[in-house]
Amino acid sequence: MFMHDLRLAFLSLRRNPILTALMVIAIAAGIAASMITITTYHARSGHPIWWKADKLYAVTLDPRDPDANGAFASLQRHPEYPPLQVTYQDAKALYRSDIPTRAVMMFRASRVVAPRKPGEKPVALDTRVTTADFFAMFDVPFIYGTGWSRADDEAPSPVVVLSRYANQKLFAGVNSVGQTLTLNDKDFRVIGVIDAWNPTPRFYDLNNGSFDLPENLYMPFGWTTALKLPNNGNTNCVRANAQVGGFEALLTSDCVWMQYWAELPTATQRQKYQAFLDNYTNEQRRHGRFPRPVNNNRIVDVDTWLEMYEVVGDETRIQVAVALMFLLVCVLNTFGLMLAKFLKAAPISGLRRALGASRIDIMRQHLIEVVIVGLLGGALGLVLAKLGLDAMRALATRPIPGQDDNPARVALQQSLSSMDTQMFFVALALALLTGILAGLYPAWRIGRLSPSTFLKTQ
Amino acid sequence: MEIRALLSAMWRSRVGPVLVAAQVAITLAVVVNVAYIVKLRVDNISQATGVDVDNLFWVAMQAYVPDYNPAVATPADIEWLRSLPGVAEAANSNLIPQGFGTTILPVSYDASLLAKEGGFGQGVAPAVIYLGTARLVETLGVKLIAGRGFSEAAVQPPAADGRATLSNWGPEVVITKNLADKLWPKGDALGKTLHTGLVNKPATIVGLIEYMQHQPVMGPAADLFRSIVMVPSTPASQRTAYLVRTQPGRRDAVMARVEKDMAELQPGRYLSAMEALADSAERQRAGMVTSVVTLGVVAAFVVLVTVVGIVGLAAFTVATRTKQLGTRRAIGATKFHILRYFLVENWLITSVGALIGCALAIAVGIKLSMMYRLPQLPLLYLVGGVVALWLLGLLAVWLPARRAAAISPATATRTV
Numbered sequence: 035m036f037m038h039d040l041r042l043a044f045l046s047l048r049r050n051p052i053l054t055a056l057m058v059i060a061i062a063a064g065i066a067a068s069m070i071t072i073t074t075y076h077a078r079s080g081h082p083i084w085w086k087a088d089k090l091y092a093v094t095l096d097p098r099d100p101d102a103n104g105a106f107a108s109l110q111r112h113p114e115y116p117p118l119q120v121t122y123q124d125a126k127a128l129y130r131s132d133i134p135t136r137a138v139m140m141f142r143a144s145r146v147v148a149p150r151k152p153g154e155k156p157v158a159l160d161t162r163v164t165t166a167d168f169f170a171m172f173d174v175p176f177i178y179g180t181g182w183s184r185a186d187d188e189a190p191s192p193v194v195v196l197s198r199y200a201n202q203k204l205f206a207g208v209n210s211v212g213q214t215l216t217l218n219d220k221d222f223r224v225i226g227v228i229d230a231w232n233p234t235p236r237f238y239d240l241n242n243g244s245f246d247l248p249e250n251l252y253m254p255f256g257w258t259t260a261l262k263l264p265n266n267g268n269t270n271c272v273r274a275n276a277q278v279g280g281f282e283a284l285l286t287s288d289c290v291w292m293q294y295w296a297e298l299p300t301a302t303q304r305q306k307y308q309a310f311l312d313n314y315t316n317e318q319r320r321h322g323r324f325p326r327p328v329n330n331n332r333i334v335d336v337d338t339w340l341e342m343y344e345v346v347g348d349e350t351r352i353q354v355a356v357a358l359m360f361l362l363v364c365v366l367n368t369f370g371l372m373l374a375k376f377l378k379a380a381p382i383s384g385l386r387r388a389l390g391a392s393r394i395d396i397m398r399q400h401l402i403e404v405v406i407v408g409l410l411g412g413a414l415g416l417v418l419a420k421l422g423l424d425a426m427r428a429l430a431t432r433p434i435p436g437q438d439d440n441p442a443r444v445a446l447q448q449s450l451s452s453m454d455t456q457m458f459f460v461a462l463a464l465a466l467l468t469g470i471l472a473g474l475y476p477a478w479r480i481g482r483l484s485p486s487t488f489l490k491t492q
Numbered sequence: 493m494e495i496r497a498l499l500s501a502m503w504r505s506r507v508g509p510v511l512v513a514a515q516v517a518i519t520l521a522v523v524v525n526v527a528y529i530v531k532l533r534v535d536n537i538s539q540a541t542g543v544d545v546d547n548l549f550w551v552a553m554q555a556y557v558p559d560y561n562p563a564v565a566t567p568a569d570i571e572w573l574r575s576l577p578g579v580a581e582a583a584n585s586n587l588i589p590q591g592f593g594t595t596i597l598p599v600s601y602d603a604s605l606l607a608k609e610g611g612f613g614q615g616v617a618p619a620v621i622y623l624g625t626a627r628l629v630e631t632l633g634v635k636l637i638a639g640r641g642f643s644e645a646a647v648q649p650p651a652a653d654g655r656a657t658l659s660n661w662g663p664e665v666v667i668t669k670n671l672a673d674k675l676w677p678k679g680d681a682l683g684k685t686l687h688t689g690l691v692n693k694p695a696t697i698v699g700l701i702e703y704m705q706h707q708p709v710m711g712p713a714a715d716l717f718r719s720i721v722m723v724p725s726t727p728a729s730q731r732t733a734y735l736v737r738t739q740p741g742r743r744d745a746v747m748a749r750v751e752k753d754m755a756e757l758q759p760g761r762y763l764s765a766m767e768a769l770a771d772s773a774e775r776q777r778a779g780m781v782t783s784v785v786t787l788g789v790v791a792a793f794v795v796l797v798t799v800v801g802i803v804g805l806a807a808f809t810v811a812t813r814t815k816q817l818g819t820r821r822a823i824g825a826t827k828f829h830i831l832r833y834f835l836v837e838n839w840l841i842t843s844v845g846a847l848i849g850c851a852l853a854i855a856v857g858i859k860l861s862m863m864y865r866l867p868q869l870p871l872l873y874l875v876g877g878v879v880a881l882w883l884l885g886l887l888a889v890w891l892p893a894r895r896a897a898a899i900s901p902a903t904a905t906r907t908v
Contacts, residue, residue: 146556280653367801370511374808436765
């Protein structure tokens, strides 16, 4: 029965090759445009640490002046959000709380490994200066060794953790734990090497591009002041009286430049922590800080955080919307063509009905035709989408001057326009849905027609 | 006109016309909004940089020894760069136009507005701050409309603490006209004192730049990135960046020379990055170019598919009504009547679709402008869209209608 229907469907499709081709191409174009844009959207709206999504919280306070002028507020899309980062003095104060299971204060810096023998080139390493919990909190995998302790932050101990890439570059990939590394002019001991770890988007610091690799070197937080480390990222002085000047001023003034995260697995902890933050800012207000009258302290989970700061980007969203509208036009178009095609061939169905085929038979035969068109369109659409994404990937691999030559970066950039299995099934579902949406009514309409109408007109 | 007959015929097979009208409606909403979004981006991409983008490049030196001394190294580097054959001018700068990073500070004509407890008041504007050595203005190749670039004597030696560079200012500054017009609307900025918040520095305005763009961005920041202050200072940090302007056609040769020899002029450093400014500018615009291409291609396909839909419907109507059309011809309708019938039918469908499409386009436009802070969709786009769709619709229906008009009256007499 099915094979018979299939044969009839193919015969019918071949009867009007141009019309069939038009329908297939329309669906294919709609699917391709949708898949290219949805894939980009999907890759950018990833859940980098989904298994801990309800445990990790970005902590932000709002030490800003009220913006009487509005000249600065108009530059922000959401002037009501507190700054993305916290000040050094607030980070230090929050770190004293023992409510979170774990907490990190951190920032990005840069260190250089001097040439170790003549003729060797110096190696610049993006550096994360952070407190000890970073590795356990973000589930960073280690190949060799471990991270450091809170006591190492305090000391600070001359220890560092390397990325897999840095270990490859500096120690040819062998276990480098215990080796000494001269960073700028200071000796550090390697205590750990982390494995490939590319949270995408790089949620924990949205400063230097959300779609880049994590740092290559990790250093205990105490080195911030010991080495007067300059940060590589935004420094935003949020009060009119903030004194911008040397390093010491940066530590005491209302300039935000550090990221702060807390692990708060239970609702009780979150409530207590929110109360702690509000107490803290109320107390600071008495000392003339936090001039805004209402507390705007936020603890934000990872997914909300990525949404708040619009990691996906406007262009991607607009493209998806336009592509889906296009797909809708394609559905309507195929709908119309399918209806016309079925009605034109209605006398044949009338004949079949007269010879004993039931309404269901007629409908099924036409539905199979519809599904075939949908699947053909979907298959062609997938091929077109792949070509489009390949072109986008080729564009994404242009190196940026000053970046290291880590091949993982190219892989990451390319993954932003690569279709995964999930996307493949989305494409399949979209193709079937398109075909059925476009063909259900025409098939039903044909099935409902009384055979006599057609036999008469002949 | 046989409007009633036409409407009754359409009503009898209403699904087809409804589908085409829906396609026209969505097409109008998509095309009008995409055209506007694309226009905004193209405007942004094609904005002038104000600098001599084709002959400039930048190079960054990264030091890794603690005794690296910018007070000695930076002047020596600039002198070396200027001595190279093919180099027109060179300077040190904390920011690279069309590059990465931005320093923004609040500026005003009145220091008290900047010191106000509880936030900046009226008369304060944000500005992009370039800190650079003598002849920075000349190196960039921007056009001065009044005054001069800052003098050699005004350039501050590097601060002892790299982080203090930002507050290490000379007594004079050069600003862009865009900023000058905001603070001194009467056009008398030259010679006035510009006060800068956070670093608390007053400086005399000695020159006005006609136009310069720090980075191409959309939205309210676009204006900020044309409000620039150039400050005479020698940046002090482990990483120093130089801007070099070459004579026309010599850029690549100079870059090759710099890559080969410059780092070795001082011990304990290396060349960490270098790029032609034209490439930096292109990189800054790459995302928007991709977006324009993607949106443009998809919108073109939307139109194409809708046109195919109109042709398809008309061709189907003609095919199924061959006999009736023949009969009409036989009882006196001219070819013109038949042609007119199809053109009017299509025009009606397109118009109904366009009417719904207008409402849809405005709704989408409002939603977009709220979500993405775009300016409201100008009505002119809507008018243009409707006219374009009318023309396209008539064009699409023309061939099937011609075919219908060509049906011989004799068809009526044939059976089967």
